[in-house]
Amino acid sequence: MQKGDFVYISYVGRIKESGEIFDVTSEEIARKEGVYNPEIKYGDVPVIVGAGFVIPGLDEALEKMNVGEKKVIEIEPQKAFGERREDFIKLIPETEFKRQNIDVKVGDFVSVNGITGRVLSINSGRVRVDFNHPLAGKALVYEVEIKKQITDTKEKIYAILKYFSNLEEGVANAKIENGVVEIETKGIQIASRVKENIVKTIFEWIKEINKVKFSELYEKSEKSKS
Amino acid sequence: MQKGDFVYISYVGRIKESGEIFDVTSEEIARKEGVYNPEIKYGDVPVIVGAGFVIPGLDEALEKMNVGEKKVIEIEPQKAFGERREDFIKLIPETEFKRQNIDVKVGDFVSVNGITGRVLSINSGRVRVDFNHPLAGKALVYEVEIKKQITDTKEKIYAILKYFSNLEEGVANAKIENGVVEIETKGIQIASRVKENIVKTIFEWIKEINKVKFSELYEKSEKSKS
Numbered sequence: 001m002q003k004g005d006f007v008y009i010s011y012v013g014r015i016k017e018s019g020e021i022f023d024v025t026s027e028e029i030a031r032k033e034g035v036y037n038p039e040i041k042y043g044d045v046p047v048i049v050g051a052g053f054v055i056p057g058l059d060e061a062l063e064k065m066n067v068g069e070k071k072v073i074e075i076e077p078q079k080a081f082g083e084r085r086e087d088f089i090k091l092i093p094e095t096e097f098k099r100q101n102i103d104v105k106v107g108d109f110v111s112v113n114g115i116t117g118r119v120l121s122i123n124s125g126r127v128r129v130d131f132n133h134p135l136a137g138k139a140l141v142y143e144v145e146i147k148k149q150i151t152d153t154k155e156k157i158y159a160i161l162k163y164f165s166n167l168e169e170g171v172a173n174a175k176i177e178n179g180v181v182e183i184e185t186k187g188i189q190i191a192s193r194v195k196e197n198i199v200k201t202i203f204e205w206i207k208e209i210n211k212v213k214f215s216e217l218y219e220k221s222e223k224s225k226s
Numbered sequence: 227m228q229k230g231d232f233v234y235i236s237y238v239g240r241i242k243e244s245g246e247i248f249d250v251t252s253e254e255i256a257r258k259e260g261v262y263n264p265e266i267k268y269g270d271v272p273v274i275v276g277a278g279f280v281i282p283g284l285d286e287a288l289e290k291m292n293v294g295e296k297k298v299i300e301i302e303p304q305k306a307f308g309e310r311r312e313d314f315i316k317l318i319p320e321t322e323f324k325r326q327n328i329d330v331k332v333g334d335f336v337s338v339n340g341i342t343g344r345v346l347s348i349n350s351g352r353v354r355v356d357f358n359h360p361l362a363g364k365a366l367v368y369e370v371e372i373k374k375q376i377t378d379t380k381e382k383i384y385a386i387l388k389y390f391s392n393l394e395e396g397v398a399n400a401k402i403e404n405g406v407v408e409i410e411t412k413g414i415q416i417a418s419r420v421k422e423n424i425v426k427t428i429f430e431w432i433k434e435i436n437k438v439k440f441s442e443l444y445e446k447s448e449k450s451k452s
Contacts, residue, residue: 099325182441189418199444210446215408218425220436 001063001146003050004205006156008147009062010044016074016139041166044147046159048205053163055080058142070145077137084137090117094125156206157181164197165190180211189216227289227372229276230431232382234373235288236270242300242365267392270373272385274431279389281306284368296371303363310363316343320351382432383407390423391416406437415442 001007012033013023021035027042047053049062057075065071077083092112097104104110104127108119117129150156157174161167161183167190175182181202190198199212227233238259239249247261253268273279275288283301291297303309318338323330330336330353334345343357376382383400387393387409393416401408407428416424425438 184439189421192415195415195442195444203446212444213410213441214444215439215441216421218421218438218440220429 001049001065001067001149003063005049006150006159006205007047007049007062007067008044008150008159009047009054009144010147011058011142011144014141014143015135016141022135022140046163048159048201051201051205055140057140058144061142061144062146065144065146067146067149070143072141072143075140075142077139080138080140081133081135082137084132088131088136089120090129090131092127092129094122094127097127153181153206153208157183157202157209160198160201160205164201165194176209179209180213181209182213182215184215184217186217186219190214227275227291227293227375229289231275232376232385232431233273233275233288233293234270234376234385235273235280235370236373237284237368237370240367240369241361242367248361248366272389274385274427277427277431281366283366284370287368287370288372291370291372293372293375296369298367298369301366301368303365306364306366307359307361308363310358314357314362315346316355316357318353318355320348320353323353379407379432379434383409383428383435386424386427386431390427391420402435405435406439407435408439408441410441410443412443412445416440 010025011023012021012026012029014021021030021033024030024033024035025042025045027036030036030040030042045054047059047062050059052059054062055075057073057079060079061071061073061075090112094104097110102110104119104122106119106121109116110119110129111117112129112131115131117131118134120128120130122128150159154174154176157176158169158172161172161174165172167185167188171185171188173184175184183198195214202209202212236251237249238247238252238255240247247256247259250256250259250261251268251271253262256262256266256268271280273285273288276285278285280288281301283299283305286305287297287299287301316338320330323336328336330345330348332345332347335342336345336355337343338355338357341357343355344360346354346356348354376385380400380402383402384395384398387398387400391398393411393414397411397414399410401410409424421440428435428438
């Protein structure tokens, strides 16, 4: 593939050392492997090759693959979720949690200034919290397949919508005319941060589009008509 | 006028007892009377008569007026900002403010659970806060004029936009076709609460509209084109 190609991929991601699955796109495999989570929407994942939609090691591997190809790739921590950093382990006074009425216990996940960490220990009123990503320092093994490539502009728009907002065709509708794409939703508002990411990605990776219009439609209900 | 008429009005609102101006639509009068506030956008105010855009006493008065007419009206508290209620004065432990690092002093405005109140006194760690509207219990005098009536559908849309979001024509653009109004802004997002109010008001007071579409347009900047 080439940088900028739009593809849909499927994968099983495992921690190399333990073989534990931390991410999987297929519901069937999730069930078979006993890691099925009813809150997850399974299915092939849209990726713009080389655009950082996936971790660097996987992105690089995709560039060397062809549509329909399946590969098992090993990824070192520095091309996955980074090395573990000792300086990401912080000592926080227990009083700071008490002030927010939070009762911390070892093993708890806590959020401090918007960053999530795990409580390692509590001693003499000091809480040791590890803010490293849970997969930091781990080598990973991905079994990845490029299921298809898409080249149609409208399908590319839907791929970007799916990636950033999980909106499927039908819930969001895209119309393209003269370099303008109109993305219409009914009664659904897309968060402003998400809109910004969608716009940035469209302008960067779909050269033929130079205007993006988000439209939300509201209809009068029958009972309120008179 | 009749209930549902769209008009633009100007007014000077005074507290009857003191003669103090608490609200005025004309910049010229504001300056002359020494109450000019540079943060306020002065100008005639859009009102749908009888729709609660203004206090009940003023709304009722408008129904009895004609376009171009000017009137001085007295409004009793129950048709203005309500009577003062003693049960809206609450005792709050000073520790509750300290916990939020707020240092309260008599006369301060404080926000508790999203409601603003004024600190009346602080005694033995207990803070007396008055959550009554500052104009509660006051009789008011309005000098009001109906400047013009509008009947054009598009102008009605702009009146509603101005009332709820202060967006002027040009910043927001309305297009109407087959009972659908499209409200387009460039790079500006209207808050979702505000959108809901705009939609509700359009459906209630502009019978010929049965769909509202909010569109936000994003354009690729020259430098990001390639």
